[in-house]
Amino acid sequence: MVCMKHLCHYIFVLLFAFLFAACGKKTDAVQFQADADSLVEAKMQEAISLQEKNEQLTSELSREDSLLARFEVSGSASDKSKQNPTTEESTDTVPKLTPQQVDSVVFRLTHHYGPNFNFELKADSMILVPREGDLIQDTCVVRNKDLLVVAQIKRIEASDSTMEDTFLIKVAHDQTTMGWVKESELLENAVPDDPISQLIDFMTGSRAIWMSSLLGFGVIAFFFRKMRKQKMSISLSELKVVDLIEMDSFYPPLLLILVACVAALYASVQNFVPEFWQEYYFHPTMNPLLLPPIMAVLVTLVWLTLIVIVAVVIEVYNNFYSFRGIIYLFEIAGVCMLVYLLISWTILIYVGYLLLPII
Numbered sequence: 001m002v003c004m005k006h007l008c009h010y011i012f013v014l015l016f017a018f019l020f021a022a023c024g025k026k027t028d029a030v031q032f033q034a035d036a037d038s039l040v041e042a043k044m045q046e047a048i049s050l051q052e053k054n055e056q057l058t059s060e061l062s063r064e065d066s067l068l069a070r071f072e073v074s075g076s077a078s079d080k081s082k083q084n085p086t087t088e089e090s091t092d093t094v095p096k097l098t099p100q101q102v103d104s105v106v107f108r109l110t111h112h113y114g115p116n117f118n119f120e121l122k123a124d125s126m127i128l129v130p131r132e133g134d135l136i137q138d139t140c141v142v143r144n145k146d147l148l149v150v151a152q153i154k155r156i157e158a159s160d161s162t163m164e165d166t167f168l169i170k171v172a173h174d175q176t177t178m179g180w181v182k183e184s185e186l187l188e189n190a191v192p193d194d195p196i197s198q199l200i201d202f203m204t205g206s207r208a209i210w211m212s213s214l215l216g217f218g219v220i221a222f223f224f225r226k227m228r229k230q231k232m233s234i235s236l237s238e239l240k241v242v243d244l245i246e247m248d249s250f251y252p253p254l255l256l257i258l259v260a261c262v263a264a265l266y267a268s269v270q271n272f273v274p275e276f277w278q279e280y281y282f283h284p285t286m287n288p289l290l291l292p293p294i295m296a297v298l299v300t301l302v303w304l305t306l307i308v309i310v311a312v313v314i315e316v317y318n319n320f321y322s323f324r325g326i327i328y329l330f331e332i333a334g335v336c337m338l339v340y341l342l343i344s345w346t347i348l349i350y351v352g353y354l355l356l357p358i359i
Helices: 002-021 044-070 077-093 099-111 183-189 195-205 207-230 251-272 274-282 293-319 322-347
Strands: 118-121 125-128 140-143 147-156 166-172 178-182 190-192
Touching: 099 147, 125 178, 125 183, 166 183, 178 183, 183 190, 190 195, 195 274, 251 274, 251 293, 251 322, 274 293, 293 322
Parallel strands: none
Antiparallel strands: 118 147, 118 190, 125 140, 147 166, 166 178
16 A cells, blocks of 8 residues: 555656646647748737837937937038938838738737637638639638648728628648638637647537536535435435545645635636737647746646646545545535636626635
């Protein structure tokens, strides 16, 4: 038994080291060459840096022009002829953003992805339609698990002021498979090509299934234990929630506290700063050092929750026989899911902040 206990601890340490080593791992961009008219030349960071440099150089040139004007009386005509070409050359070297680059920066900031961003198709198929001016005029079909890279973005202004603008996204799978699709259709049928984003999409899409399953297993395990103890004579007044002190360990109560904190912070982000979550969805990482403070705290809490879950499993293995341990884990899972739903739902009406200290 002692040997098995040490083995479990070793496995726990190796698991933590493996997960930590995987922090921040990103998927490389899909490499392809598309037609020249379909590629957007500037990425967001390059465009922002060019804009800052443009403003800085413009301000410097303005100061130089004011100085030249101040000493214009004392200068000669020949000196002016030498200084003016220099000023014109400096002005010509100032980088200016094209309207296409400005639109790309705005789209990246508001939609959280841009040109050269990778998607993976999760639907069975999706149709890509050509537009006027494209070199490829055939309708293309992409299949499940195909990788798609954003090549160009086009905004269609709404004819009515009450309606929103429509965005068309040109995506490419390879040299001969590319075309246009509405942004809403793309986001519905594709997911960012990153394991964390795909996990978030799966958990969100199947939320009702796995939450109901955990709650159901917890309720079944709870009643099954009561039925065995009382030999089918159950009194509702005698039923109690899972006894957290049944096992001499602080990990189960700590797990409930962490789950409540994760639920409260996640619901707060969704309620007050949803753009932070959208940015994380398209550009995820498990390294909290690379994230804004609020998302760094959320990711840190998720890490601690995963670690405590492993610790609870090890403690249950060391304190219970196999069948009783499984029942206890199901009870803990059910209570954790109940706490998560209670806090996350009540946070939306601000009552969850009052319930959080009670948990």
